[in-house]
Amino acid sequence: MDHPIADPAKTGAEESLLGRPQVRVDGPAKVTGRARFSSDVPLKGCAHAALVTSTIVRGRIRGFDLSAAMATPGCLRVFTHRDLAGRIAPVKHLMAGGYANSAHLPLGSDEVAYAGQIVALVVAETQEAATAAAARVRVAYAEAPFAATFDEAGAETVRLADLKPEHADPGRGDADAALARAEVRIAARYETPTQHHNPMELFTTACFWEGRRLTVHEPSRYVGALQHGLAAQLGLAPKDVRVVSGPIGGHFGSKLALSQHTALVALAARDLGRPVSLVPTRRQGFTIANHRPETRHDIRLGADRGGRLTALVHEATMTTSRFDAFAMEGTDVTASLYACPDIRTDERAVRVDRNTPGPMRAPPEVPYLFALESAVDEMAWTLGLDPIELRRRNDTPTDPVSGKPFSSRPLMACFDAGAAAFGWARRDPRPGAMRDDRLPDGPWRVGLGCATSVRPVKMAAATMRVALAADGRVAVETAHHEIGNGITTLLAMAAADGLGVPIAAVTVRLGDTALPPAGISGGSSTTTSLLNTLALACEQLRARLAAACRTISARSSARAPSTPPSCRPMPGCRRPGRTARR
Template sequence: MTTNIIGKPLARVDGRAKVTGSAQYAADFNQPGQAHAVIVGATIGLGRVSGIDAEEVLGMPGVIAVLTHLNAPRLAYLPHKAVIDPAVGERLHVLQDDLVHFQGQPVAVVIADTLDHADHGAARLNVRYIAEEPIVEPVGPGATTVIPAAGIQPDAWIRADTSRGDADVAVARAPVRIDAAYGIARENHNPMEPHATVAAWDGDRLTLWSKSQYVVNEQAEIAAVFGIPADDVQVICPFIGGAFGTSLRTWPHVTLAAMASREVARPVKLVLTRKQMFSLTGHRPRTHQRIVLGSTADGRLTGLVHEGMGETSRHEEFMEALTAASGLMYACPNLRTRYRLVQLDTGTPNHMRGPGEASGIFALECAMDELSYELGIDPIELRRLNEPVVDESSGKPFSSRSLMECYATAAERFGWSRRNPAPRSMRDGRLLIGMGTASASYPAYHAPASARVRLQADGTAEVEAAASDMGPGTYTSMTQVAAETLGLPPSQVRFRLGRSDYPPTPSHGGSWTMASVGSAIRAACIAVQQEAARRAIADRRSAFFDATPDALHWHEGRLRRHGDSSYGESYQDIVVRAGEAIEADASAQRDPEVAGRYSMHAFGAVFAEVAVDPDVGTIRVRRAVGAYGAGRIINPRLAASQCTGGMVGGIGMALMERTLLDKRDGRPVNAHMAEYLVPVNLDIGALEALFVEEHDPHVNPLGVKGLGEIALVGMAPAIANAVFHATGKRVRDLPIRIEDVLAA
């Protein structure tokens, strides 16, 4: 049995279940006697419901009930906020009044015996409104700009304003200056699996089979909404068909499914349509940013100003780390950041892969590229000249920082030395070829997590944690951590997740699952080993009876005495003698003293090559290479998959994804996959992810950093910089469209 399991490219342990169709997603958990619910969304962007004619619909075949604000039960909506909820404002109280806050907001739910009957009834329901004119554009008349209230608190994790030195004076006096504005369109997550919930009550107890990246929070949220004990709510979600942050929060459809089930006294399934997901489950907010860079003639930054604005709803203040990375990416004695929100009559935005950093670093890295051309300095050399010794935003040393190593590794692999730096100087036939690069960074987050390990009489170990797996390979990587810690082959470890009655874990987002849950699993494995050793010491039939714990150790799944190479006793030996499974729970969290001493981030360098057709303006990413310093890599195969997936998302952000709203009523006009463009196989060239060896004992016991976000973060600016190199035209708004480059 090998203990060298971490670091191996194991195939996914859940792969067979997914490719054979035996993996069950939320909408697959059909229940006996199940009814179907369909949401009716508001067709105005702001105003009130003045009347609902439900009698005709109630008389239609198969319709069981129509719930509106006129007859829906009054819900408790007790206070509850998780880390992923906006700190300021209040979540939507669904069907509790006649107010309409945004286009698509649920104003009714139709429940019927079949989905067809429910769809038909929802389409026929006549809802009358008193409409007002909504404000849905962040720039223009009526838009209200506010200082994010949470961002001015002393302990705010995102600050509204930061400064060091005097940035405005520094950039005004700088010999070389870049002053540019950048925009990013609203994006929607659009995972393959739509949001779905199957709800069933058994007396006062509720079971939800629901798509969720945070099952313990969904349990707590629904308990708060209905005013019932959290122990009376069970949330089950063993598989997620992609999410990218969209199912971090518990959205109103979950409440409606539970409400409908209780009202009709039978299980109810509610699945959102693709169109509804554009209104009801959040989005990456539109942002407008300004970057001002001042430097010496030889490329040393003297001043940096980063001003950013993001959209939010009127009922909640959604914040993201839009300007945070600017304070730590490069050495600069004078810096000022400013972050504001624009309140609009739309649904609340949500975290979307690389939230904040993906948008903010796009602006910063494009500005750095502009500065490199202004100075006539290679973009990599410019970044090397401004490599900081410490995190200048906090004064703390980095726990590890491999940005320059990432540039060296990726540049060599990419062939950056073959690049002619002059714009429009490289061609492949009639195609314009461009090469661009950009830095990436994302915090190495960690949150308290718990896990349970159970040793069975057949020699296997069962591991449980209320985590999620939306695709990165959580089942597999956690199996590897447990197998190596216990000294068992992976085939003898069964990892289970996705139930709220398992030991609690943080959300499956923010690139902290492996750091947090993996550390908890390691701790639980060590705890169960200690418990098994205690059982052996107390058992007169054991060769270790009456030994002292300090005299024993575990090696390759066997308990042995120090200095004794004999066979020892296996878990199975000890469990069989005990006559019952041996179980232990444990928790893990970052040492606050260590966390207070270091700045902890992952870093990366991304290179992209584009081909631009000068006649029709089409842009194709032919290849990209990313190198990442992300601590210890648990599974290189899964890690590479994570990173190339992030690169694909970055291609979408750079060239395709944009949700357009009708200015008259806030309706998403391209709320379907025909006109909301995402990359497909034919759009993807050669993508390669490389990992710089990095030993970081400070971030967590496993030494890991997250990979889910960082691979998307640097991709869009690398592409935008490549487009400039190819065409000589600087496009500062995403997505970059054909018409943006046709005049190049």
């Protein structure tokens, strides 16, 4: 994805671009329809695929009737487990040391593991023909008992520490004993539902082969995982798999790694000897992609009458699949949020007949924070304290579990600023007491609430190539991704600052495994990781330029010592600034 950067801002010669408003490079392309997403890439002779998904939750496939589908004008082939079983090697989940969003192979056997599982791939000359043929595929099933959520027969509850050996439930002291002697106690259960991603851009894939070399166009936040995972599945060398991800039309935590359908499309393209493109339906996105799992939280808090927390118990349960040792934990955050001498946490996973969950927008701790903060509000009501004041009395500069100081914790400063901005002083704590009759169709009931949220600062390894051409143009290249947050423009601004060139002279290339490798675009780590790498690259490039200038200057002085060398900057060049570096 190449983005030459326009320069609408008129900045001074010595003024840094970072920290100033800047028109995004991808803005004009998106609003005019020129942005080329993965499914927009033109592939000569491309066939089109459609999915058939299971209509039962669990069981086995007894057989297919493909006659009506194959009779559809333009239908080329229908792939089922009878065609593809054994041709795709299993790979582990990304969080288990593998590359996949889900380790399940949907066409690996006749087994149906969850509702909406892929059971067939239909390929036709056009998208319309593929969709019509897919609707005519008939599947006979042998259904089996299933459990799809909490408290259903057959659901298997396991301690998270048993599911994931590296997990340890955080805690300190004896929270149950402290709770028993607490002056004030509250106990509450909170539940959050399953939540699904619905990005504007669907979960598309397009594949074509050139001999043994495979090229994949797919929206991805981790093209490296997709490349290596697909190579492992198909028995290829990673160098023979190229993954290209154009601008991503939304993800919200999905599009994380190797999708279940990518290998299916790749094999269909190889068997048919032509490119194949898949654009699943929006409805299919609910089951072929990961989701935020259901969670259940039993929270008990103890406090003294002055509002100091004396005990915290957080027992959490979440749903997960039967085939991946994966769960979204979050008590590591809730156990460390407030000063408390006695803390106990217990996380469990309920294995049910569903696809593997994953991050969504994207921190895993969000449902946990919702539960704890709701309980803290309950405690504030019970004590007759303002909710912000209760949090203030339990603020802490150190992690109560590890005892280590927080690198930064401006929590109460944030609360004070928010309270001033939102008029917290006028808040009436009684339910339904506040009304506003200034709005149309009023009066409306108005509520003011507060909650604490926290997110760690993460950095990941990345490599980057920065090239300065003789004409002063700069190319910044890395296999990271533009997920819509504006990292392309930010990199151009930082490169312009770091090398003292106009921003219009910078081109940023992202989202291609042919570029220098980088990590995942997630965990709020993209900016910190890439700008640090770019700063180092700019420093090295300036050092090489300075060394070259000294060499040229020395040679010039030796030839004509009476004529001092001169250096004339290009028009628009600026003195290099200090790019952001951590």
